[in-house]
Amino acid sequence: MGVCCPGLDPASSPVLQGWLTSPVVERLRPRVVASARVSLHGVAPAAQAWLVAVLHRLHPDRPVVAITDTLKAQEQLHADAATWLDGERPQFFPAWDTLPQESRLPHADIISERLETLIALRRAPAGPRACPLVVTSVTAVQQRTFTPED
Numbered sequence: 001m002g003v004c005c006p007g008l009d010p011a012s013s014p015v016l017q018g019w020l021t022s023p024v025v026e027r028l029r030p031r032v033v034a035s036a037r038v039s040l041h042g043v044a045p046a047a048q049a050w051l052v053a054v055l056h057r058l059h060p061d062r063p064v065v066a067i068t069d070t071l072k073a074q075e076q077l078h079a080d081a082a083t084w085l086d087g088e089r090p091q092f093f094p095a096w097d098t099l100p101q102e103s104r105l106p107h108a109d110i111i112s113e114r115l116e117t118l119i120a121l122r123r124a125p126a127g128p129r130a131c132p133l134v135v136t137s138v139t140a141v142q143q144r145t146f147t148p149e150d
Contacts, residue, residue: 019050019054020054020057020058025054025058028054028058029058032055032058032059038051038055040052040066048066048077048080049076049077049080049081049083049084050080050084052064052066052077052081052084052133052135053081053084053085053133054084056081056085056090056133057085059131060131061131062131063121063131063132063133063134064131064132064133064134065134065136065141066081066090066133066134066135066136067136067137067138067141068135068136068137068138069137069138070137071094071095071137071139073137074092074094074135074136074137074140077135078090078092078135081133081135085133088133090132090133090134090135091113091116091117091120091121091132091133091134091135092113092117092135092136093113093114093117093134093135093136093140093141094110094113094114094136094137094140095110095137095139095140095143096110096114096140096143097110114140114145117132117134117136118145118146120132120134121134122148
């Protein structure tokens with residue numbers, strides 16, 4: 001998984017290019033700007049990754065965070081969004097696989113993915129297309145992590 005591609009034009013994906021100027025997306029744009037939140041409730045599961053990819057392309061100057069209800073949904077949305085983004089890999093922010101009171105460390109892949117995502121978010125204001133698309137779960141965003149200063 002990697003950070004968004006620096007210097008990439010927001011409309012460069014041939015798959016999404018035509019959709020970015022469609023009437024549906026044009027009606028969505030002011031709603032997103034006004035509230036900064038979009039609920040995917042009521043959106044068909046097959047269309048959710050497309051919508052997340054479109055939102056990411058519409059707002060290349062700020063991070064887009066897609067929050068799912070389960071790990072399985074997170075994995076599916078992550079894979080599908082990567083397909084819509086034509087090779088660009090969204091960040092995957094997993095939940096810890098251990099409980100706070102357990103004496104074992106989380107799996108190294110989970111630590112790595114969480115740190116990679118936090119670093120990408122910290123570096124986000126560096127320039128155009130530097131802002132990541134993050135796919136996570138409700139559980140993961142409720143768990144403690146480092147502060148931006150750390």
